[in-house]
Amino acid sequence: MTTEASGTSPLNHPEPAARTLRYSAFTHDPAGGNPAGVVLDASRLDEAAMLALAAEVGYSETAFVTGADEQARRFRVRYFSPLAEVAFCGHATVALAVALAERLGPGEIVLDTPAGEIPVATRVDDEGAVLATLTSVPTRSRPASDTELDATLAALGWSRGDLDPELPPHVAFGGNDHLVLAAASRTRLAKLDYDFEGLAEVMRRYGWTTVHLVWRESPELFHARDPFPVGGVVEDPATGAAAAAFGGYLRAVGLVTSPARISVRQGEDMGRPGDLLIDVDPHGTRTRVTGGAVPIAEAGGPRRS
Incomplete structure (x- = not known):
């Protein structure tokens, strides 16, 4: 090149x-x-x-x-x-x-x-x-182990009762590994106050880039938050790599049975709302992620903790 x-x-x-x-x-x-x-x-x-x-x-x-x-x-x-x-x-x-x-x-x-x-x-x-x-590159997704799940929930300050039983915890890949956890309610998703160093240690141990926290409003609309302590920031406002992995997760757990476009709303609880569109083919291996971008006139946004 x-x-x-x-x-x-x-x-x-x-x-x-x-x-x-x-x-x-x-x-x-x-x-x-x-x-x-x-x-x-x-x-x-x-x-x-x-x-x-x-x-x-x-x-x-x-x-x-x-x-x-x-x-x-x-x-x-x-x-x-x-x-x-x-x-x-x-x-x-x-x-x-x-x-x-x-x-x-x-x-x-x-x-x-x-x-x-x-x-x-x-x-x-x-x-x-x-x-x-x-x-994306080809995606994959596997159930999270009890050890992985318990360590993550402890760092988040969540319990298993805070999770949606219809959306099982998985480790999903779409270029990076992400732990996917589905909250049982929008209120649970909104209340994110976690142990920064504790979660970073768990994520480094298992090689995860973010923890992709989601809440399902409807089959076509999810809300998401992505703690990113291993990258030096508390939370990522809109996470395309996690969205790609999430498309593979939806395919793996059988929530997409025909070609579908899913909207992911992220950043609302940070005051930086964003919209990601993912296209998932149940017979494919990749996820298509769509969004726009605009110039920022001056520096700003999330800083290191």
Whole structure:
């Protein structure tokens, strides 16, 4: 893969190399959704520099384009939280895809990520907003063990009675592993006051990126929250990677029996509402996740605890 170095490239002109753009994903309002950093030319940055820049930005994730073939619309990408690199990040992917579409025009792009190849389709809707639809790597989902569940509930301050018995706890994968727990009520989901270090230790032990807490309002609408202490933030406002994994979960537990579009509402309890759309085919292995993104004029959003 080549890296564009010419000043005529739309990816580095008029923006200087390593400039951090700020977008909020899964929203059309900069005050909503999930903020992400986007660096369109990180070809000269090493891992330590990318981690330091992500920590400085302070968002849950920053996406770094480390190589680009603009003619083929193919880009090599790495993702960093304030504390560590992650293999895949959905909201930063959407933010990056929108930033690329604004500069190169809408259409298909391909991202080469540590988790694998991620195709992304970008388009402009009837209101002029850019939307991005990513296709996840193959998903998988398995029941959580009693040991995993008990340790997580203890850190959350939840009990088994707080869970929806119709939606079993699972560890789901869509580029990263996420523990999926379904709350029995919207009230339980809204009251999130957990042991930050305790949950981080549990998540590091089992290799989870977030704990994906959901409440089912209807078969087509779920509300979600994603504690992300291993990334250095209390909560992720809109989590595309978890949404991709959740699509695989819905398929695995038999809640999707025909092709379906599911809405996930996230961030309301943080004051940053966002909307994620997931398309799930019961006969497929991947999840399609759709959302918009808009530039943020200045730094803001979730910071490290």
